[in-house]
Amino acid sequence: GENVEQHPSTLSVQEGDSAVIKCTYSDSASNYFPWYKQELGKRPQLIIDIRSNVGEKKDQRIAVTLNKTAKHFSLHITETQPEDSAVYFCAASTKEAGTALIFGKGTTLSVSS
Amino acid sequence: NAGVTQTPKFQVLKTGQSMTLQCAQDMNHNSMYWYRQDPGMGLRLIYYSASEGTTDKGEVPNGYNVSRLNKREFSLRLESAAPSQTSVYFCASSGLGELFFGEGSRLTVL
Numbered sequence: 001g002e003n004v005e006q007h008p009s010t011l012s013v014q015e016g017d018s019a020v021i022k023c024t025y026s027d028s029a030s031n032y033f034p035w036y037k038q039e040l041g042k043r044p045q046l047i048i049d050i051r052s053n054v055g056e057k058k059d060q061r062i063a064v065t066l067n068k069t070a071k072h073f074s075l076h077i078t079e080t081q082p083e084d085s086a087v088y089f090c091a092a093s094t095k096e097a098g099t100a101l102i103f104g105k106g107t108t109l110s111v112s113s
Numbered sequence: 114n115a116g117v118t119q120t121p122k123f124q125v126l127k128t129g130q131s132m133t134l135q136c137a138q139d140m141n142h143n144s145m146y147w148y149r150q151d152p153g154m155g156l157r158l159i160y161y162s163a164s165e166g167t168t169d170k171g172e173v174p175n176g177y178n179v180s181r182l183n184k185r186e187f188s189l190r191l192e193s194a195a196p197s198q199t200s201v202y203f204c205a206s207s208g209l210g211e212l213f214f215g216e217g218s219r220l221t222v223l
Contacts, residue, residue: 049211103155106155
C-alpha cells in the first residue's frame, strides 16, 4: 500500500522566515496530495491541496509543489507568523480524491517572534 | 450544520472491556473514515467506508470493527480493549476530496 514519509519532524524558524516541509510517497498511482494543519488540541484542517496534473499551487503565503517523477511534494510557508505554529501533515491518496488518505507522521513547526 | 460529530469525547476503559465510538456527519458525504493519532505516529487509518454499504481496512485495523449504519453514521467498535489502543480517535468524512474531521475522542485503556 501507500507509504508517506515526511521531513523534518520538527522545524523551528524566526518570524518572517520561510519554512519548507517535504514529503515522499511510494505509490505512483497516487493522484491527490493535501496538507493539513493541526493546532494544539484541535482537529486537523485542510490548508492546501494539489492534484497530480498540476506542478504548483499557491494560496497567499502558502504554496505546494509536486514532482511526480521523483514522487515528492513540498509545503512552502513564506513570511511565517507565530500563528503558523502547529503540526502539519502531508497525505496522499491512491484512489479517488479523498478516499483512503494516508498521512505522513507530521512536522511540528514552531515560529518564534 | 454541525459537520462531523463524534461521541464520546473522553472515555476510560479497563483492559478487556468493549465500547463503540459513534460518528455522524450532516454534509451528505459518501465517504467516512476512522483514524487514530498517537504522538510521533501521525494519523493512521483504521477503517474507511467509500460509500454506504461498503467498508475497507486501513493501515491498522486489528482489534477494531466498523459499521456503516447509513449514509450519515459510521461507528467504530473495540471488542476487547487493550492498552495499545489508548489513543485519540478521529472520525472524518469527505465528498469531493477534502476530509472534514470531528473533534476527536480521547480513549484511555488501563
